[in-house]
Amino acid sequence: MKRFCKVRWIALLLLIVAGTAFLSFKNSDNRSFQLAKNIDIFSSIVKELDLLYVDTIDANKTIREGIDAMLYSLDPYTAYYPEDDQSELEQMLKNxxxxxxxxxxxxxxxxxxxxxxxxxxxxxxxxxxxxxxxxxxxxxxxxxxxxxxxxxxxxxxxxxxxxxxxxxxxxxxxxxxxxxxxxxxxLPIIPYYTKLENNVGYINLSTFSGKPAREFKQAFLDLKKQGITSLVIDLRNNGGGLLDEAVDIANYFLPRGKTLVTTRGKIEQINMSYKTLREPIDLDIPLAVLVNSSTASASEILAGSLQDLDRAVIVGTRTYGKGLVQTTRSLPYGGQMKITTSKYYIPSGRCVQAIDYKHRNADGSVGRIPDSLTTVFHTAAGREVRDGGGVTPDIQVEQEKLPNILFYLVNDNLIFDYATQYCLKHETIADAQHFELTDADYADFKEMVRKADFKYDQQTEKILKSLKEMAEFEGYLKDASGEFEALEKKLQHNLDHDLDYFAKDIRNMISIEILKRYYYQKGSIIQQLKDDPDLKEALKVLGDTEKYHSLLSPKATADPAVAEK
Incomplete structure (x- = not known):
């Protein structure tokens, strides 16, 4: 009896395995059929268009637009580059x-x-x-x-x-x-680095394309010779690049043998693990990393790894949240395809990808993963960090909103044109660190704006107009007409008032544009750092040893026994 039961269970198990294999084969076969079917349909559509469409179609243009639309429906990073249009891809990979x-x-x-x-x-x-x-x-x-x-x-x-x-x-x-x-x-990889006050080093890293690890090492060693005792790494507006380069730079500050990134995709060959392979340069120097909403991809790997391993204090605003990895594939007729093949995970095990392209809204749009759906992970020291939304700084700095008028001044090239006229009158200027736009200079700029008959939309006027229309629609306008008239008088377009009220931001933008003409990208960075809230916070925490170490340590939890007393 026991033998019969055993044989029956073996037969049942074989039946299940066979059934699973059959279904798997059937699903795979059906998938192959659907793929072949749709390719055949697409090919037939193109042929019919070419044969019968009322106007002669440009096959290259029509099919290219179809390919681009198909790939963009997946994510913004998967793209096709034909043989005669690979300069963008080459620039991306090699800088x-x-x-x-x-x-x-x-x-x-x-x-x-x-x-x-x-x-x-x-x-x-x-x-x-x-x-x-x-x-x-x-x-x-x-x-x-x-x-x-x-x-x-x-x-x-x-x-x-x-x-x-x-x-x-x-x-x-x-x-x-x-x-x-x-x-x-x-393109400049490190457009500027310097020694700031209190022996703090500063390195602005603009990209991870090309050979940034080599240039970063040279800049860092030069700053160490100058006697720096702490370092600020500026990754703001750095859109990323090569993953290996980010790992190499992190390795300068982390021990050999640490796993910094793992990638996971559909096929086994895509799954990779990236470790620090060399001896570090400096394991002890205090680090602060500046990030913002345009810090993405490889930049997030560097910032996130240093955060997960409690090696640096991250300062600024939450990063972009790109946790997808692309590789290039060769295509027929000399083409190339950049395709998203995996997601990357940093030391705590989290993925920073903020947008779920697989699950789109009914209208096809996508949104960021809400904070309520993110998962808690822990750094090496036990600090809480989250996935699904970029890297959240240890010190979050509220960003000042630029005034509406500044957008229009830039968009109408008025600041650019003023800088051009300024350079015609001034053969040389003070060095970037000491340059200041004078009151007389700003008065000249305001006069130029007035003569240009400059007009711009004021958000208060737009909102008031909408409110007035809604009040009329709902029947409240008649009773509130006096209040609306009084508010309209106070919110009347006053260019002189706005140019004076927002003078600080406008003057700063003019100074940046002027300094570019004499000192290139380096000059504009120096000007921006003069009153930089992120840098101020970084300098503050690097100057406070106790706070620096407390930020890199887990928050103390209350002892239940003590709490009961």
């Missing part, structure tokens, strides 16, 4: 491209592109091009009617090739012609 090394911006009045910001030491700056130069022609071809994207593509090309660029410089009567030789442009 280089063939060109002249300048930001190109749009002149709204002239409806032409212009030099916005030449990079220090690059062909544009070396040739003598300046911010504000209007781009007129390339090798004699008039650029009128071309947008920024088209002109940027014309300026880029194989390193070593040359062309003639004709520009119209403000304040100069005749057009100027420049002979430019394209080169491999490397």
């Amino acid at each position: 280089t491209y063939g060109g002249i090394g300048s930001i190109i911006t749009w002149n709204t009045k002239l409806k032409r592109s212009m030099i916005g910001e030449p990079y220090e030491g690059m062909p544009a700056a070396k040739a003598g091009l300046k911010a504000g130069d209007i781009l007129m022609a390339i090798d004699g071809q008039d650029l009128e009617g071309k947008n920024n994207q088209e002109i940027s593509e014309m300026l880029r090309g194989q390193a070593g090739t040359s062309f003639k660029l004709t520009v119209q410089r403000p304040g100069v009567e005749k057009p100027l012609e420049f002979e430019l030789v394209r080169r491999a442009i490397e």
